[in-house]
Amino acid sequence: MTKFKRIFAYVFLTIASIISIFPFLWMLISMTNKSIDVTRGSMLPGTQLLENIKNLFQTVDIVPAMVNSGIIALVTTVLALLIASLAGYGFEMFKSKKKDIIFNILLLSMMIPFAVLMVPLYRMFGSISQVMPFIGIDTLAAAFLPTITTAFLIFFFRQSAKMFPKEMIEAGRIDGLGEFGIFFRIFMPTMKTTYAAAAIITFMNSWNNYLWPLVILQSPDKQTIPLLISNLGAGYSPDYGVIMTAIVITTLPTALVFFFMQKHFVEGMMGSVK
Amino acid sequence: MSNRMKINATGWFFIAIATVVITLFYFYPMAQALILSFQSGLGANLSFVGFDNYIRLFHDPTFITAITNTFIYLLVQVPVMIVLGLFLSVLLNDKKLKFKGLFRTAIFLPVITSLVAYSVIFKYLFATDGVLNQFLVKFSIIPEAIEWLTDPFWAKVTIIIAITWRWTGYNMIFYLSALQNVDQSIYEAARIDGASAFKVFTRITIPMLKPIILFTSITSTIGTLQIFDEIMNITGGGPGNATTSISQYIYNLSFKYTPDFGYATAVSFVIVILIILFTALQFRVAGDKND
Numbered sequence A: 001m002t003k004f005k006r007i008f009a010y011v012f013l014t015i016a017s018i019i020s021i022f023p024f025l026w027m028l029i030s031m032t033n034k035s036i037d038v039t040r041g042s043m044l045p046g047t048q049l050l051e052n053i054k055n056l057f058q059t060v061d062i063v064p065a066m067v068n069s070g071i072i073a074l075v076t077t078v079l080a081l082l083i084a085s086l087a088g089y090g091f092e093m094f095k096s097k098k099k100d101i102i103f104n105i106l107l108l109s110m111m112i113p114f115a116v117l118m119v120p121l122y123r124m125f126g127s128i129s130q131v132m133p134f135i136g137i138d139t140l141a142a143a144f145l146p147t148i149t150t151a152f153l154i155f156f157f158r159q160s161a162k163m164f165p166k167e168m169i170e171a172g173r174i175d176g177l178g179e180f181g182i183f184f185r186i187f188m189p190t191m192k193t194t195y196a197a198a199a200i201i202t203f204m205n206s207w208n209n210y211l212w213p214l215v216i217l218q219s220p221d222k223q224t225i226p227l228l229i230s231n232l233g234a235g236y237s238p239d240y241g242v243i244m245t246a247i248v249i250t251t252l253p254t255a256l257v258f259f260f261m262q263k264h265f266v267e268g269m270m271g272s273v274k
Numbered sequence B: 001m002s003n004r005m006k007i008n009a010t011g012w013f014f015i016a017i018a019t020v021v022i023t024l025f026y027f028y029p030m031a032q033a034l035i036l037s038f039q040s041g042l043g044a045n046l047s048f049v050g051f052d053n054y055i056r057l058f059h060d061p062t063f064i065t066a067i068t069n070t071f072i073y074l075l076v077q078v079p080v081m082i083v084l085g086l087f088l089s090v091l092l093n094d095k096k097l098k099f100k101g102l103f104r105t106a107i108f109l110p111v112i113t114s115l116v117a118y119s120v121i122f123k124y125l126f127a128t129d130g131v132l133n134q135f136l137v138k139f140s141i142i143p144e145a146i147e148w149l150t151d152p153f154w155a156k157v158t159i160i161i162a163i164t165w166r167w168t169g170y171n172m173i174f175y176l177s178a179l180q181n182v183d184q185s186i187y188e189a190a191r192i193d194g195a196s197a198f199k200v201f202t203r204i205t206i207p208m209l210k211p212i213i214l215f216t217s218i219t220s221t222i223g224t225l226q227i228f229d230e231i232m233n234i235t236g237g238g239p240g241n242a243t244t245s246i247s248q249y250i251y252n253l254s255f256k257y258t259p260d261f262g263y264a265t266a267v268s269f270v271i272v273i274l275i276i277l278f279t280a281l282q283f284r285v286a287g288d289k290n291d
Helices: A002-030 A035-039 A049-059 A062-093 A097-111 A114-131 A140-147 A151-162 A166-174 A179-190 A192-208 A211-216 A225-234 A240-260 A262-270 B002-036 B052-057 B061-092 B100-112 B115-125 B131-138 B152-179 B184-192 B197-208 B210-225 B229-235 B246-256 B261-286
Strands: none
Touching (some): A002 A240, A002 B061, A002 B100, A002 B115, A002 B152, A035 A240, A049 A240, A062 A097, A062 A140, A062 A151, A062 A179, A062 A192, A062 A225, A062 A240, A062 B002, A097 A151, A114 A211, A114 B002, A140 A192, A140 A211, A151 A192, A151 B002, A166 A179, A179 A192, A179 B002, A192 A240, A192 A262, A192 B115, A225 A240, A225 B115, A225 B229, A240 A262, A240 B100, B002 B261, B052 B261, B061 B152, B061 B197, B061 B246, B115 B152, B115 B229, B152 B210, B184 B197, B197 B210, B210 B261, B229 B246, B246 B261
């Protein structure tokens, strides 16, 4: 009976693993094949890899798209980590009734679906365009501004601030450090792993964000990676080999982070729920 | 005393930027959306129309299709994924299981893909002459190719399969880490009492994991109610409107057709109401003892 159960477990897990991995495998094989072989469903690696890479860089604006996505994701990550960790630390270390009420109100923002915010935000950036065109519609700034803090990140940093030894703060005060000195010189360096986890999840979310950039970025030279992939996928006569190459290359950053920093990756993903 | 006050003032500064940013980009637009939903007109020419937009919802066949589709995704996909995730996590929690890390990593892997990238891949895999149909026909699992993307029924199935593929591993990780905190002696006791595996699962595992199941079902519900990326990139809402979701309809109303911002925001408040209703319902079903 137990033996039967164990065999069942192996079979079931193997099938689940194959289904999970298959699209990756297919994607990797397809990037080495000609478009026609991809549609034929070839499961054998071809010799087209270099050709596909060459075509990708020559016919598709992948480099500008990666630069745009990279700028947006990098700025978002730096600002979001700074603003959210200041707040998470502030809510925990300078606790008061009033601040707890504000904290709970901020958490409510997690329940607001983006579909509700999309139209008013678009109009808001429309009005901003009149006065400050450099952060208005169709600018990279407009693409990252609404994402530079999330309630989730504030919550995440507050949870980790709870585990931070309060004696270290007192020690800092005795040593004559100001409150910000304590934050930047003691808290930040001590919480490196928390920051790593938060950075991974924030960068990845930004790198993969689709709907807001779709709404706010209009000119082709502002295109981000998800917009590019989406457009390629919707094309009438797609070169499948090239598209697969584009997808592999743009998934590579997250894949590398995942394989080399799996622990932080999962921590960031799960937030403080443990 | 004055030192305390100084520290207190600094405390407010710590939380100030985040509070301003969230107010500016969440609460202020939300209030704007509410006002907009009582206005109508094309583009920037808006005038107040009372509840007209909300009344229009009930007579709008596209909206009714979109909400029906979204409900189908929600009611089929979320339970299937949670049960599957739970089941996989229980299998993986077996101490004597070999290759545990390998299985776990493989099943978690879909999480690293962007929603757009995996959607495009699924669109190709599920094409009528695509790899999936070729495989299924070759091994005689189905007699002839299924119209995964162009048949109204199968297109919905495709969307559900796709979301399940992307998110099951993600949810499984939550269950797995919760299971690792469950006291093993409870299972020992159950085994000594001769409880069957099924009984152990329903009477011990599920009640122990209730808070985390509640958490994942709420986040999945909120996610599925807003589903957009997959619809846009796998089926484009088609065939016809057979796979359109509420979010896609809002996008179309605002940015694809002649912009009707007032009506679009009224539609978006339906998602808000649904999120509140489903979250409240799930808390009630799970009982509030755990929180």
